[in-house]
């Protein structure tokens with residue numbers, strides 16, 4: 001079993017890569033930073049797993065196609081790499097918009113386009129896309145990011161329909177605030193948003209990885225086109 005995990009050099013993706021390797025998958029660790037890639041591969045190998053690194057910048061569609069070609073036949077694709085920046089609509093520029101849609105939507109689209117037909121030919125495969133609670137709950141200054149994840153959720157259901165009869169399942173995890181190197185760069189964010197959930201705290205990367213690996217595994221064999229909320233629960237509004 002081979003698994004490609006994008007953005008596996010950090011945070012949620014790294015936790016998914018480690019867990020899939022523990023379960024026996026040969027993991028292709030993707031990211032941009034070769035140093036972080038080598039460290040993740042080493043961590044997997046030291047735990048007895050198998051992994052290799054492929055570097056690719058997902059803003060460039062040709063790089064995404066090269067990543068798919070170098071990955072080859074994969075059984076599991078985790079579209080995890082993503083960017084999240086904040087800005088009010090009146091303030092953001094075209095590059096801000098393009099970066100979110102190129103990394104968060106176009107790159108997963110190209111990877112599915114390149115890799116899912118091979119899975120369909122082999123009669124099996126599982127794809128999990130990363131969404132966010134802000135895909136369905138408006139977040140102040142998070143409009144473009146949320147819109148990119150809303151697109152990912154809709155595409156998840158379209159791809160589930162396109163490939164399901166060939167034995168390829170496509171699902172998404174809607175993650176809530178999670179402590180990662182990415183959110184650490186935005187001090188206080190994960191904790192403040194975590195406070196707004198029913199559980200009153202942010203998630204650990206392991207808690208989100210568990211949901212992703214469940215959907216990727218055969219334990220979820222009758223689940224297709226689902227968006228699993230791993231959001232900590234939406235707190236009730238009260239007067």
Ligand SMILES: NC(=O)c1ccc[n+]([C@@H]2O[C@H](COP(=O)([O-])OP(=O)(O)OC[C@H]3O[C@@H](n4cnc5c(N)ncnc54)[C@H](OP(=O)(O)O)[C@@H]3O)[C@@H](O)[C@H]2O)c1
Pocket residue numbers: 006007008009010011012013030031032033036056057058059080081082083084103130131132133174175176177178179180181182183190
């Ligand atoms: N953390 C949260 O609170 C949260 C909540 C909901 C959803 N999510 C989603 O979960 C996913 C992972 O989030 P995270 O917080 O774990 O991320 P993170 O710690 O910021 O790591 C991001 C990963 O994506 C890669 N990446 C970013 N931009 C890239 C680009 N242009 N080309 C190639 N690779 C790129 C990074 O590679 P490098 O090593 O090269 O930097 C890194 O491996 C994202 O899709 C995010 O939107 C996160």
